[in-house]
Amino acid sequence: MEKKISLEMSRERVAKIDGFNCVNCGTCEEYCPVGAIGERQKEVCHLCPDCTEMKALNVQEMYDLRNTSCTLECPLGISPQGYINLLKYGKAKEAFDLIYEKNPLPSVCGYICHHPCEQTCKRGKLVDEPMKIRGLKRYLGEKFLDEEPEPYPVKTDMQIAIIGAGPAGLTAAHTLAKRGYPVTVFEQGTEAGGMLLKGIPEFRLDKNVVRKEIAKIEKAGVTFVYNAKIDHQKAIDELKKEYDAVIVSVGTQISKDLPIEGYRTENVLKAVNLMEKVNSGKEVVLYGDVVVIGGGSVAADVARSALRLGAEKVTMMCLESGEAIPAHPWELEEAEEEGVELISGVSPVRFIGECHKLEGIEYTGIENLDITTFKFDRKEGTRAEIKADFAIIATGQRTDIKIEDPDVILAGDIAGGKCSVIDAMASGRNAAVKADEKLTGRPYEEYKVEREIGPGERQYKVYPAVRLKKNFPQREMIDAAERIHSFDIAEKGLDDDSALLETERCLSCGYRFVDIDKCIGCGTCMKVCPKGNVIALVSEEKSTEE
Amino acid sequence: MRKHQVLIVGAGVGGSTAAFHMAKAGLDVMMVEKEQFPRDKVCGDGQVQGIHPLLKSMGVYDEIEKYGYKCSGTLFSDDREIQYTYNYPDGEFAFATPRYIFDDIINKAALKQGVDYLENFEATEVITRRGQAIGVRGIYDGKVVELEADLVVLANGSHSMLARQMGFYEEDPNYVFYGLRGYYENVRGLSDVIEFHYPNKLFMPAGYIWLFPLGKTKANVGVFITEEALRKSGMTSEELLWWWRDNYKIGRERMGEAREIGKLKGWRLPTGKHKAVHGSGVIAVGDAGNMIEPLYGGGLPHAMMSGVCASRMASEAIAANDFSEEYLRKYEDYIEETLGSGYKIQEYLRSIVFDTEEHISEFIDYSIENFTDVQLSGGDGMAKFVHDVKGFVGSSKSAYSK
Numbered sequence: 001m002e003k004k005i006s007l008e009m010s011r012e013r014v015a016k017i018d019g020f021n022c023v024n025c026g027t028c029e030e031y032c033p034v035g036a037i038g039e040r041q042k043e044v045c046h047l048c049p050d051c052t053e054m055k056a057l058n059v060q061e062m063y064d065l066r067n068t069s070c071t072l073e074c075p076l077g078i079s080p081q082g083y084i085n086l087l088k089y090g091k092a093k094e095a096f097d098l099i100y101e102k103n104p105l106p107s108v109c110g111y112i113c114h115h116p117c118e119q120t121c122k123r124g125k126l127v128d129e130p131m132k133i134r135g136l137k138r139y140l141g142e143k144f145l146d147e148e149p150e151p152y153p154v155k156t157d158m159q160i161a162i163i164g165a166g167p168a169g170l171t172a173a174h175t176l177a178k179r180g181y182p183v184t185v186f187e188q189g190t191e192a193g194g195m196l197l198k199g200i201p202e203f204r205l206d207k208n209v210v211r212k213e214i215a216k217i218e219k220a221g222v223t224f225v226y227n228a229k230i231d232h233q234k235a236i237d238e239l240k241k242e243y244d245a246v247i248v249s250v251g252t253q254i255s256k257d258l259p260i261e262g263y264r265t266e267n268v269l270k271a272v273n274l275m276e277k278v279n280s281g282k283e284v285v286l287y288g289d290v291v292v293i294g295g296g297s298v299a300a301d302v303a304r305s306a307l308r309l310g311a312e313k314v315t316m317m318c319l320e321s322g323e324a325i326p327a328h329p330w331e332l333e334e335a336e337e338e339g340v341e342l343i344s345g346v347s348p349v350r351f352i353g354e355c356h357k358l359e360g361i362e363y364t365g366i367e368n369l370d371i372t373t374f375k376f377d378r379k380e381g382t383r384a385e386i387k388a389d390f391a392i393i394a395t396g397q398r399t400d401i402k403i404e405d406p407d408v409i410l411a412g413d414i415a416g417g418k419c420s421v422i423d424a425m426a427s428g429r430n431a432a433v434k435a436d437e438k439l440t441g442r443p444y445e446e447y448k449v450e451r452e453i454g455p456g457e458r459q460y461k462v463y464p465a466v467r468l469k470k471n472f473p474q475r476e477m478i479d480a481a482e483r484i485h486s487f488d489i490a491e492k493g494l495d496d497d498s499a500l501l502e503t504e505r506c507l508s509c510g511y512r513f514v515d516i517d518k519c520i521g522c523g524t525c526m527k528v529c530p531k532g533n534v535i536a537l538v539s540e541e542k543s544t545e546e
Numbered sequence: 547m548r549k550h551q552v553l554i555v556g557a558g559v560g561g562s563t564a565a566f567h568m569a570k571a572g573l574d575v576m577m578v579e580k581e582q583f584p585r586d587k588v589c590g591d592g593q594v595q596g597i598h599p600l601l602k603s604m605g606v607y608d609e610i611e612k613y614g615y616k617c618s619g620t621l622f623s624d625d626r627e628i629q630y631t632y633n634y635p636d637g638e639f640a641f642a643t644p645r646y647i648f649d650d651i652i653n654k655a656a657l658k659q660g661v662d663y664l665e666n667f668e669a670t671e672v673i674t675r676r677g678q679a680i681g682v683r684g685i686y687d688g689k690v691v692e693l694e695a696d697l698v699v700l701a702n703g704s705h706s707m708l709a710r711q712m713g714f715y716e717e718d719p720n721y722v723f724y725g726l727r728g729y730y731e732n733v734r735g736l737s738d739v740i741e742f743h744y745p746n747k748l749f750m751p752a753g754y755i756w757l758f759p760l761g762k763t764k765a766n767v768g769v770f771i772t773e774e775a776l777r778k779s780g781m782t783s784e785e786l787l788w789w790w791r792d793n794y795k796i797g798r799e800r801m802g803e804a805r806e807i808g809k810l811k812g813w814r815l816p817t818g819k820h821k822a823v824h825g826s827g828v829i830a831v832g833d834a835g836n837m838i839e840p841l842y843g844g845g846l847p848h849a850m851m852s853g854v855c856a857s858r859m860a861s862e863a864i865a866a867n868d869f870s871e872e873y874l875r876k877y878e879d880y881i882e883e884t885l886g887s888g889y890k891i892q893e894y895l896r897s898i899v900f901d902t903e904e905h906i907s908e909f910i911d912y913s914i915e916n917f918t919d920v921q922l923s924g925g926d927g928m929a930k931f932v933h934d935v936k937g938f939v940g941s942s943k944s945a946y947s948k
Contacts, residue, residue: 047776048572048588048812051786056784056812059777458717463705463814 025082110138155180166194168412560832614641
């Protein structure tokens, strides 16, 4: 008797994601072996005036917002909606793990990240204020700060050397250690942390938090070698003999000069030197009128530090004006609250004074500024003087180290590009992935922040109108008059209750969906889902039901 | 809290009417409400003749008559700005009462019947056990509270996430309208008639600008438009109102010197009742059940009528002690009986008259020719249309007076 055997593989089950329960963390997408999972953004209704504080949209604008998402903005590719909502549903540890998976310095980011995610938050665009994503990250980071990590198992004997223990180097080290490499980090100083410890003022970032997070990286299996200054090709060549891959992330540590007349006057200081001194606990005393030259985040930090160091009046002076000022608006706002004055659209001509005593700065207004080359024309008849006992130059940093070795992978400031903490970390992570690719041939999957996001199905539309009736916590700063007297942290953190309440504000506008044409029904997504009640395996017919 | 026989979510017109009739019939009713009464609601504020018997049956007609501004007719205009006014027969009026007052009167009437009542209760979801709705979870005084009942009545309006949870929610952009409403003073040219202006194809199907007079120079002005038409217009509903004011003679006359009182507000209006609105242990009333008219956007009568139907259903279900989906299917029949013919006529008119500006112009020409001071009676579609405006008479009248 002939027996019929069917060789056709039948796919009995496919995965189905419940868009109401999904928190859009993206874990399933990362684990899906066939790339069947993608992200969709729900419509957030805002067609009526007076529904919220924000101006009403027309329908097309409302539809267009479906192309934006907080998940696209994080340079590290972490989904804020994911950890906010995991926290909301009582899964704080899962929320923390979601961050720690890609970001080994979560609390550091919780303090000082410039949070591009908050800028695209739809709550901020459509309802009132953006979610306090950074505040929640700080809350999560500090909640699990003292947790002892298990060392990552070493899976290979290929050695990695990383030069420089700033945020880029630390992230590279953590990423590679996680992938099973033995990693050694060389640091020229006596402590790891780079600009996090040396550059950022204490009132913005708690140094103990930085140290604890670095200790966790060390406990996870990364070796640190201190007092190891490796800044020339010969030393790198030595390292290359011993190590299979070398990543250089030494940063830019020298404040640029401002070579105008009188710049060698004694009281003309440089931002990096000053901050290093202050952060290392050396006594620095300023007095009288201080002028900070520069308009970036460093300039704002320095200006605020100057107030705390005894200056009576602090003025920031920068080339750019209006929105072109490189410091973030909230940094300028906080500085202004504390009494820092800003003169924008000007350029100094000379420092006035004898070699030991600065008396003032002469400057003019400028026009036709090209912000890429910093070329400009001085405006006629705008010459003015400002009294100054100290001038602090914060017009950017540079490095003397030149490495032109195709075998070495650069990361962080030295690799060029954007220079915020989170960008440095993203650059470190990409360097790590490149090194991994070089050594194992695993495809270089640069964490793609730019992805296609599909418009959400209609049944998931979000109505902010029904989610307004709660008294949400406000972002709390210590009073400006009080905070300028000490280097204590200026921004208050969220406590358990206010953090939970804050998560309630999230409109939850994104969700993941399964492309059933690609799904093979393996169920991996269901197993890795940190929330647990989102994904089910259903028969193929059922997957298209609402 | 103890278990009730019926839990009504939402104490607006639909919920309160249902509560009134249920409590009057002797049921043990609990009603919860997110806001605090009195509260505002986006609406044209008109109460046409069709609901007057309902108001009388609740004993609130006299009070509403006291507050309502009496309107004696209805005006239509088209893109050519040709107007047709239909004057109601002698002694008949439509009222225009601000919903801030109207809803409070209905709400208080229900409470007088002995309904248990909780304000500031924000319902978040229907609690279900083995597919059966057994109560509602919500936030009250900063805490999560659960209320249980044999029958849950959803009457919490057009944004009801509970109705969405139950699968009652209307998503069709051709049947979800958006309403914009503002109060204006110094409006010129009002004459005690309710005005519907059908300016342009931008508003099609069925969209219009309304003016409900609240005084000699004061009016409730608004825009009523489908989401689909709003998308095609490329404007916000607010911009559409200004566009009408700036581009039409009648718009300039009415609104040219008008002053806004308060703020413009908008609301979502799901219409047509295309979906079943009953489930196991749960039924929906009014906007939560998409019961707004798909042509005129009238919602008050439908909310009240469905409240009456819900009360009838609740009494029967409790008598039979059966809250299954099967048994509650009768609720759909009761709605069909009372409101079905109205919906059918409106759907029909939407498809043949209010689909293009030319058809509306034809209709207005026809009306001017045939309907001036003629006592109208049923017959062709046009006449039925006017009947409908006149206050839900004709085929649905018998149901209204029940």
